[in-house]
Amino acid sequence: MARHRDIEESNGSGERIGERVRSYADGAAGRANELLQRSREARRLFGQRGRDYSRQLANAAEDFADEANYRYNRLRRQARRHPVATAAIVAGAVGAALLLFSVLRSRDND
Numbered sequence: 333m334a335r336h337r338d339i340e341e342s343n344g345s346g347e348r349i350g351e352r353v354r355s356y357a358d359g360a361a362g363r364a365n366e367l368l369q370r371s372r373e374a375r376r377l378f379g380q381r382g383r384d385y386s387r388q389l390a391n392a393a394e395d396f397a398d399e400a401n402y403r404y405n406r407l408r409r410q411a412r413r414h415p416v417a418t419a420a421i422v423a424g425a426v427g428a429a430l431l432l433f434s435v436l437r438s439r440d441n442d
Contacts, residue, residue, distance in 0.1 A: 349419050353411040357404035364400035368393045 371393035411418045 350411040361404045364397040368397045
């Protein structure tokens, strides 16, 4: 186990992956907060007429923001605790996307 940790620390890959995960999660959290702000503005615009609808929109946006923050914190903990597993998940996702892209592209050429 110490050998794996030494390899990770020497390459700095764990930190780079952690930074990338944090940047993606920050973007998701920022987008969720933006949607929350938009829902509040929509609620204000609807006024008395659409009170129920605007309340539903605001609640949905708040739920989305809470979920994004929860996922962000969970992802940060996972990246901090298991940087190799995080790298494997990211590599697997990228590999699957590339494989799917190549399969769909080859079907288009036929």
